Amino acid sequence: MNGELDLRDLYAATAGRLVAQVYAMTGDFAEAQDVVQEAFAKVLARPSLLRHVDSPEAWLCRVAVNAARSRHRRRALFDRIARSGRLRPAETVPPVSPDRVALVAALQRLPRATREAVVLHHLADLPVAEVAATLGCSVETVKTRLVRGRRALAEHLRDQDREKSCV
């Protein structure tokens, strides 16, 4: 990496993809954009972070995913303490086709660990071994989560289609 100008190129090439990955993970487009902006800001504030990284995009993906996870934990705690009994705030949706919104909604119905495995493997294109390293579990666990995740996704999407056809 060569300072800010290279990071600008990296941003132009990868920020949109990273936002898609975090959006799939969180179901909230504004949150996804915020997390990705923050990940790039961290690197821009300290460019040496990327000096020994082979794949900056994969590294940034991990940074963004970790940030999304910790924000989720903080928010869950806040919800329990301060917002019990109230409705969750609305999640922002990007201007994409309803089928994509439905897919992200179906992803949100997966358990978090399963969803993370599906997004990192199928959207971020990380090999199974790297997903396992990122999530801190075994390769076999990742494979199991992927199988369950894909099946559950297909079922959720079928359910949504059925609901639509009943309306």
Add this chain to the structure above:
Amino acid sequence: MSDPHLRDVDVTDLDLPGLSHEVNQAFRPHFADVEARARRIRRTRVLGAAAVAVGVLLAGGTATVAARHDAAPTPATRPSPSIGPWTADWHGSSRTPAPQPSYVQVTPGHYDVAEPDKPLTGMFTRMMVGDLDHLYLEYQDCQGGRCTRMLAASADRGRTWRKLRMPEGLIVNPKYGTIVAAHGTTLVARDNMQARMRQLPEEQRKTLFLEPDTYWVSIDAGATWRRPTIRTADALPVGWPHLNAGMQPLHKPMMVAFDPATGDIALAALPRVAHEPPLELPHDLGLWIVTDEAEPIPSPLPSGGFTRKSWPIVMVSRDGGRTWDKRRLPEEISAPPPAGWGFRSDWLHTADGRTVYALEKRDKRVRVHVSTDGAATWRTGAEVDLGGPLLTVLPTREGSLILASDTATWRSTDQAASFTRVGPSLGSGAYALPGGGYAITTNNNEYSVWLSPDGSKWSYVGRPEVP
């Protein structure tokens, strides 16, 4: 790079790459924001190191804070004899203002004033005010199983209401209103993009965001509607009210304005350096956009690299966007905590273009920065403990500044040098009206409005019975 050994469900059916592609297209890169955040992170690191040193010399640190406070410029207050005493009266209305609801923080700093379980006739709608006499409430009548989009319109400040049908071809989302602007008897409505998209075959949906929105206009207070002429120009016509652009062609975000006499629409490109649409200010003040400005990249580049500086600015155009003046916002606004409190680009307000207020908020307190020369120079005004979210900011031409949270309303009559708590919260979202006067819409459980001719004497107008 999907694992070939896992063949349980064909992953291509799920089309995850398609999702990635579409979201990628929807994402608007904003590297200036990354730079601003990085700057804050760097400053926070420096401040963190400084805080350790200050901790060792705590007494000295306290003295420094006090000295700095004393050194702040004394506000040049200008008492305004034209500002009358505050009154808020609901007598004579068929309804009584209800207590405020619980406000929900939708995203950081953004509060939803609706209680989501209490829509009116199935819709989350709100009263629109064209001027002190003309009021509008969009609703739907679902009797008989089929919903008809309707408009209640009053031309006598809510004393009597007409129930009118919205145009036949209007594409609606059953939950939300379509009217995006009211100016006297002129109304502008916009097809709901999500609902419009659902009506299209899949292959046409992807190109939908490349087209301008579709609008409907009425110049007779909702009695008749037509599709307006829409033209694209280098600049917006001067004097046409700007309106929120809604969903935009992704490759080229536009500013939108309408002719208050005919309802026709003009589009002009948003300046390249702008990332947000113009602020919602009285239209005769021109276009105001808050954005960041960065120093130019030196050529040749310094051998050791360099850190680009940027700062928040407000761009003002008096000629519809042909030319822009740039003015820097107060330095504290871009500073990291604790110096900066947190600024949102829509917390810049002015009633006359000369006295400009920029607000920052930390927890439940707001700090007001004031400029009396059109944002050229700034001083720091008072701090106010709102006790809740900031829901309303309204500067008036008469010289007052009104702030409201969910607990109370505060008013300053000395250009934000001091604030007085004047009464309970009236509602959320306030604006100046064409032809003079002001409106504060109540929360969504009431669908009503407070009106004032001078920003001091407020009268409650309850919604009509609908459907």
